[in-house]
Amino acid sequence: DAMVIQNPRYQVTQFGKPVTLSCSQTLNHNVMYWYQQKSSQAPKLLFHYYDKDFNNEADTPDNFQSRRPNTSFCFLDIRSPGLGDAAMYLCATSRELAGAYEQYFGPGTRLTVT
Amino acid sequence: AQRVTQPEKLLSVFKGAPVELKCNYSYSGSPELFWYVQYSRQRLQLLLRHISRESIKGFTADLNKGETSFHLKKPFAQEEDSAMYYCALWGFQKLVFGTGTRLLVSP
Numbered sequence: 001d002a003m004v005i006q007n008p009r010y011q012v013t014q015f016g017k018p019v020t021l022s023c024s025q026t027l028n029h030n031v032m033y034w035y036q037q038k039s040s041q042a043p044k045l046l047f048h049y050y051d052k053d054f055n056n057e058a059d060t061p062d063n064f065q066s067r068r069p070n071t072s073f074c075f076l077d078i079r080s081p082g083l084g085d086a087a088m089y090l091c092a093t094s095r096e097l098a099g100a101y102e103q104y105f106g107p108g109t110r111l112t113v114t
Numbered sequence: 115a116q117r118v119t120q121p122e123k124l125l126s127v128f129k130g131a132p133v134e135l136k137c138n139y140s141y142s143g144s145p146e147l148f149w150y151v152q153y154s155r156q157r158l159q160l161l162l163r164h165i166s167r168e169s170i171k172g173f174t175a176d177l178n179k180g181e182t183s184f185h186l187k188k189p190f191a192q193e194e195d196s197a198m199y200y201c202a203l204w205g206f207q208k209l210v211f212g213t214g215t216r217l218l219v220s221p
Contacts, residue, residue: 099204
């Protein structure tokens with residue numbers, strides 16, 4: 001009964017070749033987040049959606065885009081992956097955009113760039 | 115900007131020993147602080163939050179605004195506590211994580 005599902009779990013892409021990571025949720029939460037976590041580093045927020053409203057973090061590179069076609073699904077698109085984009089990408093959801101609401105994480109997608 | 119610092123990358127203790135995982139923060143407003151945990155091959159999940167003032171799996175954490183700390187404590191560690199622990203702060207509409215501390219509890 002996984003609540004936040006990420007596909008694929010492992011993704012290998014070539015330098016410069018666009019790649020899309022997928023996240024889906026069964027919780028019907030309003031907010032969906034994408035985090036990037038590099039080795040031995042903290043998860044870092046890239047952006048979030050509150051319903052259809054997109055909020056990009058100021059330091060998220062333009063190379064990273066996101067789409068949320070409906071409540072359940074959210075995609076992370078990396079237009080031209082560089083070697084520095086190799087990381088674990090975590091999707092999370094919460095009922096509302098407030099600290100009082102727990103974030104539920106998916107298992108992550110590990111991206112390798114060759 | 116908010117910042118969370120976890121000074122220890124690894125904390126290794128024996129079963130039954132007390133555990134304290136350190137977390138310090140900087141934030142201009144009134145902080146909401148959390149501990150998240152990731153067990154081996156499992157997803158990141160909430161362990162506890164300071165506003166609840168609860169004990170989960172024997173762990174407690176007290177917010178000390180004077181010292182800007184939110185250390186996680188357990189009086190008697192168990193082997194099943196071995197995991198990666200992340201301190202996190204909610205501020206400016208986002209969760210900011212520390213770099214994490216790996217707790218290893220040996221028999």
